[in-house]
Each structure stands twice: as C-alpha cells, then as structure tokens.
Amino acid sequence: MxxxxxxxxxxxxxxxxxxxxxxxxxxxxxxDLGRPHMLHAAMLRxxxxxxxxxxxxxxxxxxxxxxxxxxxxxxxxxxxxxIRPLIPTTAGVPDYCLAVDRARYVGEPVAAVAAVDRATAxxxxxxxxxEYASLPAVVDPELALRPDAPLLYxxxxxxxxxxxxLTYGAVxxxxxxxxxxxxxxxxxxxxxxxxxxTFGVIAEYDPGTDVYELWTNDQRPGLTISVVAAxxxxxxxxxxxxxxxxxxxxxxxxxxxxxxxxxxxARQTGRPVKWIEDRIENLTALMHACxxxxxxxxxxxxxxxxLALSVRDIADxxxxxxxxxxxxxxxxxxxxxxxxxxxxxxxxxxxxTNKCPSGANRGIGKPFMCFAIERTMTLLARRLGIDPxxxxxxxxxxxxxxPYTTPPGAQYDSGxxxxxxxxxxxxxxxxxxxxxxxxxxxANEDRLLGIGIATSVEPAGTNLASYEIITGRRSASGSAEAxxxxxxxxxxxxxxxxxxxxxxxxxxxxxxxxxxELGLTPDAVTVDRGFDSTTTxxxxxxxxxxxxxxxxxxxxxxxAAARVRDKLLRLAAHRLEVAAAxxxxxxxxxxxxGAPDRRLTFAELARTAYADVLGxxxxxxxxxxxxxxxxxxxxxxxxxxxxxxxQLVFANAAHCCLVEVDRRTGLVKILKHVVVHDxxxxxxxxxxxxxxxxxxxxxxxxxxxxxxxxxxQGQLLTSTFMDYLKPTALDVPLFEVDRxxxxxxxxxxxxxxxxxGGAIPGxxxxxxxxxxxxxxxxxxxRSLPITPEQIWRWLR
Amino acid sequence: xxxPSERIAVRFTVNGRAVEHAVEARRSLADFLRDDxxxxxxxxxxxxxxxxxxxVLVDGRSARSCLLFAxxxxxxxxxxIEGLTPAEGLSPxxxxxxxxxxxxxxxxxxxxxxxxxxxxxxxxxxxxxxxxEAISGNLCMCTGYVNIVRAVEQAVAARAGxxxx
Numbered sequence: 001m002x003x004x005x006x007x008x009x010x011x012x013x014x015x016x017x018x019x020x021x022x023x024x025x026x027x028x029x030x031x032d033l034g035r036p037h038m039l040h041a042a043m044l045r046x047x048x049x050x051x052x053x054x055x056x057x058x059x060x061x062x063x064x065x066x067x068x069x070x071x072x073x074x075x076x077x078x079x080x081x082x083i084r085p086l087i088p089t090t091a092g093v094p095d096y097c098l099a100v101d102r103a104r105y106v107g108e109p110v111a112a113v114a115a116v117d118r119a120t121a122x123x124x125x126x127x128x129x130x131e132y133a134s135l136p137a138v139v140d141p142e143l144a145l146r147p148d149a150p151l152l153y154x155x156x157x158x159x160x161x162x163x164x165x166l167t168y169g170a171v172x173x174x175x176x177x178x179x180x181x182x183x184x185x186x187x188x189x190x191x192x193x194x195x196x197x198t199f200g201v202i203a204e205y206d207p208g209t210d211v212y213e214l215w216t217n218d219q220r221p222g223l224t225i226s227v228v229a230a231x232x233x234x235x236x237x238x239x240x241x242x243x244x245x246x247x248x249x250x251x252x253x254x255x256x257x258x259x260x261x262x263x264x265x266a267r268q269t270g271r272p273v274k275w276i277e278d279r280i281e282n283l284t285a286l287m288h289a290c291x292x293x294x295x296x297x298x299x300x301x302x303x304x305x306x307l308a309l310s311v312r313d314i315a316d317x318x319x320x321x322x323x324x325x326x327x328x329x330x331x332x333x334x335x336x337x338x339x340x341x342x343x344x345x346x347x348x349x350x351x352x353t354n355k356c357p358s359g360a361n362r363g364i365g366k367p368f369m370c371f372a373i374e375r376t377m378t379l380l381a382r383r384l385g386i387d388p389x390x391x392x393x394x395x396x397x398x399x400x401x402x403p404y405t406t407p408p409g410a411q412y413d414s415g416x417x418x419x420x421x422x423x424x425x426x427x428x429x430x431x432x433x434x435x436x437x438x439x440x441x442x443a444n445e446d447r448l449l450g451i452g453i454a455t456s457v458e459p460a461g462t463n464l465a466s467y468e469i470i471t472g473r474r475s476a477s478g479s480a481e482a483x484x485x486x487x488x489x490x491x492x493x494x495x496x497x498x499x500x501x502x503x504x505x506x507x508x509x510x511x512x513x514x515x516x517e518l519g520l521t522p523d524a525v526t527v528d529r530g531f532d533s534t535t536t537x538x539x540x541x542x543x544x545x546x547x548x549x550x551x552x553x554x555x556x557x558x559x560a561a562a563r564v565r566d567k568l569l570r571l572a573a574h575r576l577e578v579a580a581a582x583x584x585x586x587x588x589x590x591x592x593x594g595a596p597d598r599r600l601t602f603a604e605l606a607r608t609a610y611a612d613v614l615g616x617x618x619x620x621x622x623x624x625x626x627x628x629x630x631x632x633x634x635x636x637x638x639x640x641x642x643x644x645x646x647q648l649v650f651a652n653a654a655h656c657c658l659v660e661v662d663r664r665t666g667l668v669k670i671l672k673h674v675v676v677h678d679x680x681x682x683x684x685x686x687x688x689x690x691x692x693x694x695x696x697x698x699x700x701x702x703x704x705x706x707x708x709x710x711x712x713q714g715q716l717l718t719s720t721f722m723d724y725l726k727p728t729a730l731d732v733p734l735f736e737v738d739r740x741x742x743x744x745x746x747x748x749x750x751x752x753x754x755x756x757g758g759a760i761p762g763x764x765x766x767x768x769x770x771x772x773x774x775x776x777x778x779x780x781x782r783s784l785p786i787t788p789e790q791i792w793r794w795l796r
Numbered sequence: 797x798x799x800p801s802e803r804i805a806v807r808f809t810v811n812g813r814a815v816e817h818a819v820e821a822r823r824s825l826a827d828f829l830r831d832d833x834x835x836x837x838x839x840x841x842x843x844x845x846x847x848x849x850x851x852v853l854v855d856g857r858s859a860r861s862c863l864l865f866a867x868x869x870x871x872x873x874x875x876x877i878e879g880l881t882p883a884e885g886l887s888p889x890x891x892x893x894x895x896x897x898x899x900x901x902x903x904x905x906x907x908x909x910x911x912x913x914x915x916x917x918x919x920x921x922x923x924x925x926x927x928x929e930a931i932s933g934n935l936c937m938c939t940g941y942v943n944i945v946r947a948v949e950q951a952v953a954a955r956a957g958x959x960x961x
Contacts, residue, residue, distance in 0.1 A: 015894050015895060015897065016894070016897060018902070019893065019894040019897060019899060019902070020886065020894055021902075022899055022901075022902025022905055023886060023890040023891075023893045023894055023899065023902070023905055023909065024837070024877065024878075024881040024886065024890060025836070025837020025838070025839075025876070025877030025878060025881065025905070025906040026837065027837075027902045027903070028836075029836075029839070029903065031830075031836075031839075031840070032830075032836035119800070119801070119820070119822060193937065194937060195901070195903075195937055196839075196841045196847060196849055196901070196903040196904050196935060196936070196937045196938075197839070197841070197901065197903045198841075245901075245902070246901065247839070247901045247902070247903030248900070248901040248903060248937050248938055250937070278843055279841065279842040279843060279844065279847075280844075502901055503899075503900030503901030503902070503938050504900070505897075505900070686897045687897070689897075689943075690897050690900055690938070690939055690943055691900075693939055693940030693941075693942045693943065694900060694937075694938045694939050694940045695940075696940060697939075697940035697941070720842070720844050720846070721842050721844065721846035721847055721935070722844070722846060726935050726937070727940075728932040728933075728935065728941075729927075729928040729929075729931045729932045729934075729941040729944070729945065730928055730929065730932045732940050732941055732942075734924075734942060734945075735940065735942055
C-alpha cells in the first residue's frame with residue numbers, strides 16, 4: 001500500500017469485485033453446493049385449485065428403490081408446528097408446510113419425497129395416490145368478498161383478512177367543495193420478478209447436537225430463522241442458516257415452508273436433503289405480486305389543485321397467510337406519491353383466493369399505487385386541458401417544504417421533485433417529441449406515437465410498527481441491520497453484514513465504505529460472501545429487502561468501522577505516547593498529524609491487539625473487531641390518529657417514455673425512455689445505474705408482457721416462460737439515465753433507496769405513453785399488461 | 797425402447813478434455829456437466845429451453861444444455877464457461893462484462909458469455925441491434941440488458957483492434 005492512497009472511495013464507479021468471479025462462472029449458488037450422502041427431494045403438488053384431501057397413500061412410492069422417505073401433510077403437521085405469520089391477522093388458522101386436509105391453490109405442496117437422486121424422487125411422486133374431493137374455487141377477489149363465496153377457511157367465516165377505512169383529514173368536505181371529482185377504476189395483474197435462479201435449500205440435521213443446518217437463497221434470514229425454529233420446536237441457537245451467492249431475489253426468495261419440508265425429511269432420513277425448485281414450481285407456487293383493483297376518487301379545483309384523494313383498494317392475497325395486508329399497507333404509506341394532497345381516505349380489503357400466495361415483489365404495492373395515481377393525474381390533465389407535466393409540477397411537494405409529512409404519516413426527507421421532472425423533460429426533448437407526435441398524427445401514419453410521463457417516490461426501509469394499523473398492537477417495529485468489521489492480525493480487514501446480497505454488489509460497495517472509514521484501499525477489505533448465522537451478526541430484521549441497504553446497512557457498516565478506527569487510534573496513541581486527537585488514519589497506518597514518520601502501520605497495531613497484548617493501553621480489550629447495529633432514527637410507533645412512517649427515506653424519479661404503436665399489429669415499441677432519479681449520494685454509480693436499468697425493465701415487463709393468468713376454475717395458464725413472457729434484449733430500449741443528487745439528511749452517508757426504482761413508475765410511464773398514442777381514439781388504459789391483442793381490440 | 801434410467805456409454809470432449817461415461821439415458825447435458833463433472837458454472841434457470849442460462853458451445857455453436865441429453869453428444873466438443881475462462885485472469889469478453897457491470901446476480905452470465913462468444917466468432921462486426929438479436933434468447937432478470945450490450949460492443953471493438961494490430 002503506497003502513501004499515495006487516494007481517499008474518497010465512496011462515490012466512485014469502481015468495477016465490482018464479485019463480478020470477477022461471476023463472469024468466470026465461479027459464483028457459488030445453492031445448487032452448486034453439496035453435502036456427503038445427500039438426498040434429493042421432490043414435491044407432489046395439488047392439481048386442484050381447491051379440494052379436500054381425503055386420503056394419501058404413499059406405500060407404492062416408499063417401495064420404489066432409492067426412495068428414503070415420503071412426507072405427507074398429516075405427518076408434517078404432527079412433526080412441526082404451523083408457520084408463524086409475519087403480519088398476524090384475524091386469520092389465526094394454522095398454516096403447515098404441507099397441505100394437511102385441504103389444498104387451496106394449484107401447485108400447493110401436498111407431499112414430499114427424499115430419494116437418492118432427483119429423478120428417482122420425481123418418479124416416486126407418480127406413485128403417490130391422493131384422493132381429492134374437489135371444491136368450488138374462488139379466483140376473482142371481488143367474488144371472494146361476497147357472502148356466498150366459497151371459503152378457503154370455513155372456520156373464519158369469510159375470505160376477508162382485513163377490511164378497514166382510514167381517513168386522514170377532511171375528505172368529505174374537500175369532495176363537497178371541489179370543482180370536480182375524477183373517479184376511475186384501475187386493475188393490476190399478477191406478475192412476478194422471477195429471479196433467474198429459482199429457490200433452493202439444503203437441510204441437514206445433526207442428532208448429536210440437535211442442530212438443523214440450512215443452506216438456502218432465502219433473502220430474509222433473520223425472520224426465517226425465527227419462523228423455522230419455532231415450527232421445528234427448537235431454540236433459534238440450533239438453527240444454523242447460511243446463504244451463498246443468491247441469483248436474484250426481488251422479494252420472491254422466501255418460503256419457510258420449503259425449508260421446513262427439507263428439514264423434516266433430513267431428520268427423518270438422517271441424511272442431508274437438497275431441493276431446488278424448478279421453473280414450473282417457481283411460476284406456479286412461489287410468489288406473485290398481488291393483483292388487485294383500485295377505485296380512485298380525486299377531488300380537484302378547476303385550476304388543477306388537488307384537494308383530496310379517496311381510494312378503495314382490493315388486494316388479492318391468493319393463499320397468503322404469511323404477509324397478507326402488506327400490499328395494502330405499503331400502498332397506504334405511499335398513496336400521495338409525490339403530491340401535496342391535504343386529505344386522504346383509504347379503504348382496504350385484503351382477501352384470500354384460491355391462487356398462489358401473493359408476496360413481496362420488487363416495489364410491493366407501489367407499482368400499483370403509482371399506476372393508479374399517475375394514470376389518474378394523466379386523465380385529470382386531459383379533463384382539464386392542462387399539460388400532464390404542468391399538472392404534476394403544480395402539485396408536487398417542493399424542495400422548500402422538505403421534510404414534508406403526508407396525511408397518512410410518511411415523511412419525505414429530501415429531494416426536488418419539480419426539478420427532477422424538469423430535468424427529465426429536458427433530457428427527453430419534451431416539446432420536440434410533442435411536435436413529432438403531432439406531425440405523425442397529421443400525416444395519418446400507421447405508427448401512433450405516444451408520450452408518457454410518470455413520476456414516483458421510492459421509499460427505503462420498512463418500519464414494522466406499521467403492522468399495528470392492522471393488528472392493533474405492536475410486535476416488531478423499526479428498521480435496523482447489523483454488521484461486523486474486523487481488522488485481522490495482518491492488518492487486512494474482513495466485514496460481515498446481516499443482509500445477504502442478491503446482485504447488489506455489497507462486496508464492493510461495503511469495501512468502499514470501510515476503506516474510507518479506516519483509511520485504506522478497498523482491496524484491503526474483504527466482505528464475506530452471503531450470510532452465515534453462526535458468524536454474521538444479525539437481527540430479526542436482517543435481510544435483503546425493502547430497499548434498506550442505504551437506510552440501515554450503511555449505518556451498521558459505518559458504525560462498526562468507526563469503532564475499529566477509534567480503537568486503532570487509542571492503541572496508536574498509547575504506543576506513540578501522543579493524544580489520540582493528534583493522530584490521523586491513512587494509507588493503512590496511523591500517523592502523528594504533521595509528523596508522518598511517526599507512524600504505526602495497521603499490521604503493527606493489529607499485532608499488538610491480537611498477539612502482543614501487554615502492549616495494549618490499560619483496560620483495553622484485546623482484538624480489533626467491532627459489531628454495530630444501526631437503527632434508522634426516523635422510525636416511530638403508530639400515533640393516535642393511526643399515522644405511521646411505514647417507510648423511511650424517500651428517493652424519487654421521473655420517467656418520460658416515447659412509444660410507437662403499430663396500428664396494424666398492435667405492437668408497442670419503446671423508442672425512448674428517459675429516467676431521471678435522485679437517490680441521494682450514489683455510493684457506487686456503476687451499481688446504481690445498473691439497478692435503474694434493471695428496475696425499469698421490470699416495469700416495462702409488467703406494462704407490456706407479464707401476466708400470471710388463471711382460468712375461472714383456478715387452473716394456472718402461465719406455468720412456463722413460453723406462456724409467461726419476460727422482457728428480452730429486443731423488448732427494452734437503451735435507457736437514458738440522468739440524476740439529481742439531494743443527499744438524505746437522515747442516512748449516514750446521505751444515500752437513499754435505489755433497488756426498486758423503475759419498477760414503481762415504469763408501468764405507469766409506459767401505460768401513459770400507450771394511452772397517449774390512442775387517446776384520440778377514445779382509449780383509456782385501466783389495466784395491465786397492454787398486449788398487442790388488447791390494442792388490436794381497441795382499434796377495432 | 798430405451799428406459800430412462802438405462803445407461804448409455806458416450807465419449808466426447810469437454811473443454812478439450814476427453815470424457816467417457818456411462819450416462820443415464822435421461823441425463824441432460826446440464827446435469828451431466830454440473831453433477832458428474834462438477835462444472836457448476838453452467839446454470840440451470842428454466843429447464844425448458846427458454847431462459848438460456850444453461851447455454852454452452854457444442855462444436856462452436858451455442859446450445860441449451862438443458863435440452864440436450866448427454867448421451868446425444870458422442871464425438872462432439874463441448875465448451876463451458878470454465879473452458880472460456882483463461883487459466884489466469886479473464887478473457888477480453890469477460891473483462892468487458894466486468895468493466896461495464898454487464899451483470900448483477902451473475903446467474904445468467906455464463907450463458908450470456910457463451911452466446912456472445914459465438915457471436916464474436918462470426919466474421920462481421922455486429923451492430924448494437926445485432927448484439928441484441930443475438931442475446932435475445934438469453935434472459936437476464938437484473939440488468940435490463942443495457943450494460944450487457946455495452947460489454948459485447950467493447951469486446952467487438954477490442955477484437956477489431958486486435959485484428960487491425
């Protein structure tokens with residue numbers, strides 16, 4: 001390490017450390033791992049959307065050579081407890097890892113087999129005889145609300161998990177005195193981010209220590225350990241969970257049931273058991289973003305000033321007993337988007353149907369929030385004859401109003417929303433594009449040009465205290481993460497973080513942060529791959545979710561590094577016999593300020609800390625390792641008016657999209673897509689820009705291609721990538737990305753969330769553009785995806 | 797008819813080394829590479845031939861290793877990401893992916909690199925549009941493809957530079 005070590009690694013577009021191994025195929029994903037004498041599992045899944053399980057006969061499967069165990073739902077329920085929900089709702093019904101007496105969606109696991117190889121396990125599935133008595137299925141969430149609807153849980157007497165109306169401010173008065181109220185109904189489809197690596201787990205049970213070991217790509221290990229330990233009836237100290245490299249997650253990678261099934265099979269057989277989800281299982285049964293319906297009423301003055309917003313929101317949970325209401329809560333917390341809306345009413349319905357469990361998917365609820373609000377703003381602009389950009393600009397929360405608290409309690413901490421849109425319009429060439437559109441229309445071309453604008457807030461960090469809105473009591477709350485920084489005896493540094501990355505480049509960006517804190521280069525900092533509950537510091541709240549890296553993880557890393565730095569200063573002060581205040585860190589050493597030759601290298605100080613401990617200051621603990629957990633200071637409990645900061649730090653973005661609709665084929669081509677975003681201080685711009693591209697692509701997929709479709713009997717029609725279409729390289733444009741940088745005042749380095757990004761305004765931007773191309777033909781876009789077939793129908 | 801679990805003797809090369817195996821008739825090339833040879837750089841993303849994660853080169857042409865049976869490969873030459881990686885450092889194409897961060901989680905990357913290798917082996921200097929066309933059979937859920945296209949463009953330019961030197 002030279003004395004010329006440059007400072008200020010944070011903010012540089014440093015190429016990623018992990019990319020070097022990943023481009024060579026040297027990642028280590030869960031399916032790349034093995035254990036001695038490992039068995040392989042396969043799962044038998046319900047072919048019915050709703051059926052009673054009358055009998056299960058496993059004898060023929062057990063008799064197949066190579067089969068070591070067959071597990072039924074009844075056996076699973078006898079050997080493990082129910083899976084504890086994250087959000088305990090009134091649905092206090094037991095939910096076991098396998099269906100016990102009733103299957104409630106196509107693909108629900110009914111039995112599992114462990115065998116010497118996967119093919120044998122799958123062969124054995126064909127020999128399990130399940131007698132089903134089919135029941136009427138409820139697939140449409142509005143039908144599920146009706147009193148005569150088939151019930152998933154007859155003991156509850158309803159499919160409704162949560163229904164409530166929350167009112168913030170004088171909504172009725174505002175509606176009464178408004179010049180007008182725009183009323184519209186929007187729907188969003190089920191879709192999923194489908195990480196390219198499917199879910200997987202290896203489970204092993206050690207009878208000598210009564211320890212379960214789990215290797216998995218579960219993205220929320222803190223919560224999962226507690227759920228799995230409770231269901232297995234063992235202390236959390238006896239569930240060891242490790243995450244290797246994770247091949248994308250996007251919220252989808254979490255299903256404690258699968259960990260439990262493998263753990264039970266491992267215990268039963270005395271052998272490690274591996275299960276890797278196949279793509280059909282992934283599309284059928286892992287997790288879909290909630291589909292839903294929103295009825296929006298927006299009260300306005302004739303000049304376009306927004307007065308009140310009232311929303312009725314039906315969230316279709318499928319068979320989700322773990323996190324129901326999550327989509328409702330997150331929509332509620334962000335419902336004002338970036339606008340100054342003085343009064344808000346939100347009526348929530350969270351309803352069970354006979355479909356795959358809904359769950360976290362990039363942006364959770366916010367893509368629909370943004371679709372509904374940004375569609376409404378666009379329709380209002382047209383109704384009032386105001387340019388859609390102008391209507392937004394006149395209603396934004398301004399930079400001068402920051403921090404700004406929305407009626408439901410969200411606090412927008414920083415940013416300049418009008419400037420963000422203005423920059424996007426400028427980059428897009430808004431006026432020129434409008435002129436181009438007018439020319440094309442005047443020439444009556446076969447291509448119809450449309451311009452779409454959508455803007456959004458992008459919150460980061462989840463305050464679990466928001467669940468109190470549902471449950472009336474507080475259990476978990478806040479937002480926090482833990483990290484460890486250890487200067488090893490050779491003066492090099494190792495870092496561990498409770499948040500296992502799934503493509504976010506933590507091994508690089510965390511090294512940049514620690515390098516700055518300690519005064520060395522990122523090369524001298526090794527960040528542990530993934531997560532290991534026996535060595536990584538972690539909290540119940542630990543995990544890779546909710547855009548939380550900038551809000552909690554950075555604070556944990558900075559805090560732990562600061563403790564190591566302070567100790568280095570104390571050790572050096574003692575050994576150099578100067579005051580710590582006269583010392584500075586840099587270039588891998590501590591030196592006396594102004595006397596650089598009076599210095600001790602980190603390696604020399606580390607030797608004192610670990611080996612020559614008599615050289616430590618009196619009372620100083622040996623070692624050079626520190627842990628720190630950072631709690632974001634914005635999180636607060638719910639207040640008496642049921643306001644809560646359900647999310648914490650707010651980035652924002654503006655998208656401008658130009659599409660060409662071919663009136664002959666209905667095909668939509670995106671000609672130009674500009675994203676201007678503000679995620680505060682960019683810790684590594686290379687990572688940030690990649691996230692913007694990827695998230696916007698998720699938004700485009702939801703807008704134009706992706707839809708999980710069920711028929712009226714609840715049969716899934718989209719169980720392969722032939723039927724469930726993902727964006728390819730030919731479907732997405734070369735995004736043009738620009739940024740503003742308003743650092744957050746409430747995060748340690750000023751960074752804000754960036755991972756969800758374009759997944760939130762992306763669908764609205766594309767939908768607004770397509771409608772803009774077709775509006776003169778009377779088209780209103782009320783649902784997604786906008787397929788060529790849909791456009792073809794509109795045009796005829 | 798051959799039973800699925802019947803074993804078939806097959807000889808071919810993988811990354812230039814001869815392999816000789818009695819494989820189950822139903823063993824896919826992807827499973828054979830990963831589980832029998834330990835070449836875990838080839839990833840399995842869909843097992844129905846759409847996502848392209850498992851793409852390898854068979855006699856220089858890109859192929860979905862999930863849709864091939866190992867037993868079909870008698871006499872063929874298979875190159876995986878391990879074979880596309882130099883003993884030291886990275887290939888120019890791999891380096892371009894790293895330079896442009898043409899990946900995030902890295903799960904699609906070996907298949908992308910196999911497909912791009914085939915493209916680069918062609919004579920012409922492909923345009924950005926041709927690059928997009930070539931990789932359109934490889935799904936990436938993370939990057940939105942922008943940085944992948946940039947990476948391949950850099951590799952194309954580097955190849956042209958080497959050819960001109």
